[in-house]
Amino acid sequence: MFEKIWSRHVVAEGPGGHVLLYIDRHLLHEGSTRAFGRLQNSGRRVRRPDLTFATADHYVLTSPGSPAPDEEIRAMVASLGQHTAAQGIVYFGVGDARRGIVHVIGPELGLTLPGITLVCGDSHTATHGAFGALAFGIGSTEVEHVMATQTLWQKTPKVMRITVEGRLPAGVGAKDVILAIILKIGAAGAVGHAIEYAGSTFRAMSMDERMTVCNMSIEAGARAGMVAPDETTFAYLEGRPWVPRGDAWGDALAAWKTLPSDPGAPFDRDVQLSAGEIAPTVTWGTSPQDALPITGRVPNPADVDDAARRASMERALAYMGLKPGTPLTEIRVDRVFIGSCTNSRLEDLRAVARVVKGRRATVPAWIVPGSGLVKRAAEAEGLDRVFVAAGFEWREAGCSMCVGMNGETAREGERVASTSNRNFEGRQGKGARTHLVSPTMAAAAAVTGRLTDVRTLQS
Amino acid sequence: MEPFTRLTAVAAPLDLPNIDTDRIIPARFLVKPKGAPGYAGFLFRDVRFNADGSEKPEFVLNQAPYRGARILVVAENFGCGSSREMAVWVLEAYGIRSVIAPSLGDIFHANCYKNGLLPVILPGEIVAGLRRQLHERPGAAVTVDLDAQTVGAPGGAQHRFEADPFRKEMLLTGRDELGLTLDFEARIGEFEERHARAMSWVAPPRR
Numbered sequence: 001m002f003e004k005i006w007s008r009h010v011v012a013e014g015p016g017g018h019v020l021l022y023i024d025r026h027l028l029h030e031g032s033t034r035a036f037g038r039l040q041n042s043g044r045r046v047r048r049p050d051l052t053f054a055t056a057d058h059y060v061l062t063s064p065g066s067p068a069p070d071e072e073i074r075a076m077v078a079s080l081g082q083h084t085a086a087q088g089i090v091y092f093g094v095g096d097a098r099r100g101i102v103h104v105i106g107p108e109l110g111l112t113l114p115g116i117t118l119v120c121g122d123s124h125t126a127t128h129g130a131f132g133a134l135a136f137g138i139g140s141t142e143v144e145h146v147m148a149t150q151t152l153w154q155k156t157p158k159v160m161r162i163t164v165e166g167r168l169p170a171g172v173g174a175k176d177v178i179l180a181i182i183l184k185i186g187a188a189g190a191v192g193h194a195i196e197y198a199g200s201t202f203r204a205m206s207m208d209e210r211m212t213v214c215n216m217s218i219e220a221g222a223r224a225g226m227v228a229p230d231e232t233t234f235a236y237l238e239g240r241p242w243v244p245r246g247d248a249w250g251d252a253l254a255a256w257k258t259l260p261s262d263p264g265a266p267f268d269r270d271v272q273l274s275a276g277e278i279a280p281t282v283t284w285g286t287s288p289q290d291a292l293p294i295t296g297r298v299p300n301p302a303d304v305d306d307a308a309r310r311a312s313m314e315r316a317l318a319y320m321g322l323k324p325g326t327p328l329t330e331i332r333v334d335r336v337f338i339g340s341c342t343n344s345r346l347e348d349l350r351a352v353a354r355v356v357k358g359r360r361a362t363v364p365a366w367i368v369p370g371s372g373l374v375k376r377a378a379e380a381e382g383l384d385r386v387f388v389a390a391g392f393e394w395r396e397a398g399c400s401m402c403v404g405m406n407g408e409t410a411r412e413g414e415r416v417a418s419t420s421n422r423n424f425e426g427r428q429g430k431g432a433r434t435h436l437v438s439p440t441m442a443a444a445a446a447v448t449g450r451l452t453d454v455r456t457l458q459s
Numbered sequence: 460m461e462p463f464t465r466l467t468a469v470a471a472p473l474d475l476p477n478i479d480t481d482r483i484i485p486a487r488f489l490v491k492p493k494g495a496p497g498y499a500g501f502l503f504r505d506v507r508f509n510a511d512g513s514e515k516p517e518f519v520l521n522q523a524p525y526r527g528a529r530i531l532v533v534a535e536n537f538g539c540g541s542s543r544e545m546a547v548w549v550l551e552a553y554g555i556r557s558v559i560a561p562s563l564g565d566i567f568h569a570n571c572y573k574n575g576l577l578p579v580i581l582p583g584e585i586v587a588g589l590r591r592q593l594h595e596r597p598g599a600a601v602t603v604d605l606d607a608q609t610v611g612a613p614g615g616a617q618h619r620f621e622a623d624p625f626r627k628e629m630l631l632t633g634r635d636e637l638g639l640t641l642d643f644e645a646r647i648g649e650f651e652e653r654h655a656r657a658m659s660w661v662a663p664p665r666r
């Protein structure tokens with residue numbers, strides 16, 4: 001599948017395996033304003049504004065109605081609005097219900113399609129690969145390059161196939177699958193590769209679930225991760241605003257059906273997991289590979305032979321304020337964050353509502369929907385009332401405490417159960433301690449005030 | 460972009476694997492424009508400085524012999540995580556021109572090339588050996604020669620590294636990719652026509 005998409009987008013071949021790759025969709029957020037600035041200074045224009053779409057997510061506050069207190073942050077958002085207007089680019093700004101996290105709105109609006117190349121100046125662009133698109137994150141200089149030329153020089157990556165077969169046990173979701181994959185192959189396991197996710201477990205997943213998996217490909221080291229499009233994909237897409245219509249829909253469907261890898265297609269590396277062995281998973285350290293089933297205990301660095309690994313575990317445990325041997329379910333949390341491009345879609349919120357209905361949060365807990373449309377759909381189902389009744393804070397769409405660029409951070413030393421994708425030192429605020437979990441596990445942690453095996457709550 | 464040819468400079472070792480771009484430059488500084496006053500001070504901010512701005516003496520770049528290092532010798536998966544190019548800008552602002560690693564985050568790796576910073580990938584044992592030497596001989600210099608594709612260790616050993624011809628040429632001449640691609644304008648235009656026919660459904664409907 002990777003090869004089919006790649007070869008259809010080669011404009012020219014350069015030396016050393018580099019190709020000039022054509023880009024079908026370019027998504028922008030506030031971070032793109034630097035590239036706009038350089039483009040403007042060099043007197044150039046965006047070559048294909050019709051293939052470029054922008055939204056404000058990283059810097060927008062998610063507390064209803066309050067403007068950003070910080071001048072620089074307000075300027076970041078305003079600047080994106082000005083540049084997109086000047087270049088004739090569709091922009092989903094503050095006040096537009098379609099505004100939201102760039103990786104949530106691309107699929108939701110039908111900007112993401114199978115068989116296309118899609119880039120964005122953000123590492124979680126791999127999310128869009130759930131549709132069988134070749135989607136990857138790029139840096140600021142590359143953003144400017146795509147703006148000016150609609151192309152990128154890329155070296156052909158290797159392709160790794162990760163196959164998961166079987167039915168997921170009760171209480172285990174897509175987030176647990178990707179955390180289990182990262183635990184198995186390591187945070188650098190897929191460096192230099194694009195991942196193709198194959199097997200019955202992914203075929204049985206909804207689009208929201210596939211997006212959760214593809215989203216965290218970068219946490220396994222891969223720039224792109226993809227799932228072959230199928231009836232689930234087509235059913236999700238049909239009728240969305242920017243999806244082809246009429247005859248074009250028929251042509252698209254015919255083309256998309258040819259995308260899945262042919263039987264016997266070669267891969268540079270093959271990895272296999274069995275769904276039945278995956279448990280609800282949490283991270284205990286400061287790399288996404290520091291993950292364990294919730295039934296486990298904080299590992300002991302003394303048990304590890306490799307000196308470098310031991311040193312990094314010791315540092316992670318010191319930062320996290322954890323003692324080896326502690327059962328993971330005894331770790332108390334100060335806060336819960338449910339949101340981010342990993343887990344802020346409607347199905348995530350429904351799963352949270354099922355856990356918290358009739359219960360109470362015992363620690364501050366935020367729910368930040370991925371987009372204005374997700375928010376609206378959740379409210380139409382009454383999910384917001386379930387959340388509010390359970391003591392959760394129901395906020396506006398955005399990245400929020402996933403990264404805290406907008407100032408929404410956890411306090412120093414606070415321990416957060418978070419549905420986001422990165423538990424790096426300082427990621428959710430200076431000195432903040434992050435445990436990555438699935439939405440239902442986050443909901444369970446909010447209710448009990450400690451990391452909790454959600455299966456013990458579900459009767 | 461400043462060309463990279465050959466550099467002999469003090470190298471500093473960073474032993475921890477998986478140093479992510481949030482650690483290289485925390486998110487709260489991303490709003491600052493490149494070259495803002497004190498930009499180099501954002502580098503490794505929270506592991507390099509205390510809250511009051513004083514230095515943490517245990518951090519390698521705060522130790523006298525390694526101050527002003529222009530080469531970093533790091534461990535596996537350095538620069539993983541976010542695509543923020545500021546991670547490269549802030550290294551550059553500090554004066555770092557080359558990072559020697561067993562592996563690098565893919566996007567960080569690509570971002571290095573765009574800013575004249577040479578990423579060198581060498582086998583894990585060799586890089587670990589280099590770091591050991593730098594600990595044993597604080598302030599020792601390392602030579603990175605892009606033309607010859609060699610790293611000269613403090614002990615005198617020469618290690619050859621792979622450099623793909625495309626990136627090498629760009630770095631040696633300091634040419635940026637955009638300049639190159641603009642020579643392909645006509646080819647891009649022809650491709651767009653063919654592509655619009657081959658994938659007739661690909662353009663977003665006008666709304």
Ligand code: SF4
Nearest residue numbers: 124340341399402403
């Ligand atoms: S939600 Fe988090 S990971 Fe996703 S785009 Fe926003 S900041 Fe990045």
